[in-house]
Amino acid sequence: MESIHLNLTQQLAHDLGKKIMQGSYKVGDSLPSEADLCTQYGISRTATREAVKMLTAKGLISSRPRQGIKVVESKHWNLFDVDVLNWILLGKPDLYLLRHFLQLRLPIESEAAYLAAQYKQEADITAIESALARMKNATNGQDDTHEADIEFHQTILSASNNPFFIQLKNFITTALKVNIRFTNRMIPVTLDEYQAHVDIFEHIKNGDSQAAFDATLVTQKATLAIVEEQILALENKAS
Numbered sequence: 104m105e106s107i108h109l110n111l112t113q114q115l116a117h118d119l120g121k122k123i124m125q126g127s128y129k130v131g132d133s134l135p136s137e138a139d140l141c142t143q144y145g146i147s148r149t150a151t152r153e154a155v156k157m158l159t160a161k162g163l164i165s166s167r168p169r170q171g172i173k174v175v176e177s178k179h180w181n182l183f184d185v186d187v188l189n190w191i192l193l194g195k196p197d198l199y200l201l202r203h204f205l206q207l208r209l210p211i212e213s214e215a216a217y218l219a220a221q222y223k224q225e226a227d228i229t230a231i232e233s234a235l236a237r238m239k240n241a242t243n244g245q246d247d248t249h250e251a252d253i254e255f256h257q258t259i260l261s262a263s264n265n266p267f268f269i270q271l272k273n274f275i276t277t278a279l280k281v282n283i284r285f286t287n288r289m290i291p292v293t294l295d296e297y298q299a300h301v302d303i304f305e306h307i308k309n310g311d312s313q314a315a316f317d318a319t320l321v322t323q324k325a326t327l328a329i330v331e332e333q334i335l336a337l338e339n340k341a342s
Contacts, residue, residue, distance in 0.1 A: 115154035124194025134172040204278035216315040219262035227262035
């Protein structure tokens with residue numbers, strides 16, 4: 104197992120969680136029994152049992168007497184759990200999962216921008232400006248396009264000064280990374296994209312909550328529309 108900095112229980116949970124996200128174990132599939140997992144991974148029954156409990160708590164599996172260990176439907180998965188989000192990135196996220204991410208980003212990030220315009224602190228403005236500077240550099244290929252974009256969205260969440268929104272950073276970051284995987288984007292940030300982010304920042308800085316909300320909503324809907332088109336093309340090709 105590759106996660107050498109984890110204890111045996113965490114390593115087993117990591118390996119099984121990753122395999123579930125990669126499709127090695129699909130919804131409804133049975134995992135090996137605890138005894139078989141002990142043998143397969145060369146760890147104790149106690150460590151194995153704790154790993155099963157960990158994955159059960161994260162909603163990925165169910166473990167019942169005479170029914171064994173089974174992968175449950177994704178609607179039961181704790182998709183806000185940091186480990187689950189990391190396993191999604193290690194697995195095979197599809198366009199439908201990306202659409203789910205984007206559908207939730209619509210209200211989250213728009214409202215975060217709205218709140219940021221009301222409750223931002225000077226340090227928040229500085230952080231957003233720093234992220235924008237990175238995005239500006241990215242238009243010329245002088246900074247990492249992906250990391251600059253991710254930093255900008257993270258700073259908006261922080262500027263909301265709402266602890267619930269701030270704790271959604273991992274979710275938003277994973278959503279952005281899944282989006283990057285499908286766009287496979289290596290080109291710099293365009294000037295139009297940079298300006299759209301500048302507009303959001305200016306509305307926040309000026310305390311115009313509704314304008315910040317609306318501008319964020321426009322950018323989110325544009326991204327979602329692209330994914331919807333990709334899904335439609337995929338479905339038409341399959342039919």
